Amino acid sequence: MVKVFERAGFPIVHMCNLIPVSTTVGANRMVPTISIPYPLGDPNTPEEEQWKLRFHRVGVALDALATPVEEQTVFKVKI
Amino acid sequence: MAKKVIYYVNQFFGGIGGEDTADFEPEIREGAVGPAMAANAALEDAEVTHTVICGDNFMGSNTDEALERIAGMLEGKEMDLFIAGPAFQAGRYGVACGNVCKMVAEKFGVKTLTSMNVENPGVDMFKAYTIIMDGANAAAQMRKDMKNMMKVANKILAGEELEGPKAEGYFATGRRIEKFLEDVHENTAAARGVAMLIKKIKGEPYQTELEIPKKDLVPVAEPVADLSKANIAMVTTGGIVPVDNPDRIQSASATRWGRYNIAGVDALPNRAANGYKTIHAGFDPAAADANPNVIMPIDAMREYEKEGKIGKLHDYFYSTVGTGTTESEASRMAEEIIPYLQEDGVDAIILTST
Numbered sequence: 149m150v151k152v153f154e155r156a157g158f159p160i161v162h163m164c165n166l167i168p169v170s171t172t173v174g175a176n177r178m179v180p181t182i183s184i185p186y187p188l189g190d191p192n193t194p195e196e197e198q199w200k201l202r203f204h205r206v207g208v209a210l211d212a213l214a215t216p217v218e219e220q221t222v223f224k225v226k227i
Numbered sequence: 228m229a230k231k232v233i234y235y236v237n238q239f240f241g242g243i244g245g246e247d248t249a250d251f252e253p254e255i256r257e258g259a260v261g262p263a264m265a266a267n268a269a270l271e272d273a274e275v276t277h278t279v280i281c282g283d284n285f286m287g288s289n290t291d292e293a294l295e296r297i298a299g300m301l302e303g304k305e306m307d308l309f310i311a312g313p314a315f316q317a318g319r320y321g322v323a324c325g326n327v328c329k330m331v332a333e334k335f336g337v338k339t340l341t342s343m344n345v346e347n348p349g350v351d352m353f354k355a356y357t358i359i360m361d362g363a364n365a366a367a368q369m370r371k372d373m374k375n376m377m378k379v380a381n382k383i384l385a386g387e388e389l390e391g392p393k394a395e396g397y398f399a400t401g402r403r404i405e406k407f408l409e410d411v412h413e414n415t416a417a418a419r420g421v422a423m424l425i426k427k428i429k430g431e432p433y434q435t436e437l438e439i440p441k442k443d444l445v446p447v448a449e450p451v452a453d454l455s456k457a458n459i460a461m462v463t464t465g466g467i468v469p470v471d472n473p474d475r476i477q478s479a480s481a482t483r484w485g486r487y488n489i490a491g492v493d494a495l496p497n498r499a500a501n502g503y504k505t506i507h508a509g510f511d512p513a514a515a516d517a518n519p520n521v522i523m524p525i526d527a528m529r530e531y532e533k534e535g536k537i538g539k540l541h542d543y544f545y546s547t548v549g550t551g552t553t554e555s556e557a558s559r560m561a562e563e564i565i566p567y568l569q570e571d572g573v574d575a576i577i578l579t580s581t
Contacts, residue, residue, distance in 0.1 A: 152561035164580035186514035206527035
């Protein structure tokens, strides 16, 4: 799906846990998430911590959309 | 003395349980468990001495640690061949089998073997590192996949040369193996090349001796010039839908997708509040049912919209299920979504996957 959207001209970020899979399939902008069942907020942590992580990683994804890249790039996250 | 085989399966095939046990930490058991029993029965002069079991999510989320622990378990054990799977079209399981086989081959210098369907992402990731049999897409074909895999296993254990990917039914590993043809002039490279060229010129079918694999990359799209004016759309393959799943999107091997209006919604309400849930059959839905924003982060996007970091969050999000879904179906669904994005002047997309 990512490739079809990008081919249509949309800059797109793939947020996923299995980055190697995304790389193999051919996403160009990628931001890692923390797990498969809960990509953006571990239910074993307090709500506030989940929110911080989610807000941070979505922010990284937005910045990635505005960042020029030459090749497949995995953007770094801090939390 | 009989040769020794060690086997790898996930939590499901290891009999631990379903998705609720996908975080199962690696464990080694004596003897054959699950599919390893069928393998053991098909081995000619060898036996499965141990079975390693690991949950797919544990492997997916803690790959280095899982591999390190499994390496520790295998340390000092005799092993002539390592077998994993078959993984069919199960993406996480296929990647797990590939990772384990690669590690075993590199660390212990032992031949490894697994089986996957061509649509499994593990094929492209690991075919250069392990023999991957060209397998079926569903576990109903276990018997057939197992038969093909064990045929090759017995050959490897007997020290026989494999006859190449096409003849044996595995994915080309990208390695060339030297083979001597009968010493006549028709067999020289020059004669073979010219024969191929003549066929090509005549428009006849011919088979290259060296296939170059293609990687289908898409040119990188230009970045958004000004985020604060951009209209951003959200898409997910994590199966987030209204609780009544109005579009009846399938829980696996999806062919349908939905678009759901989120205008004015600050955060997706959860299942208990009669809001949204996940119908994805590939993981435990508890976390996403309790808070669908962990997969479809409307709450964070709305906050960025309020802050002015982005111009606008597109009024709809789009959803389907990514497990068992073929690339061709996924492509078609994306094609169908695109006109809606263009109509509203969407500038960029975030796609979340599980």
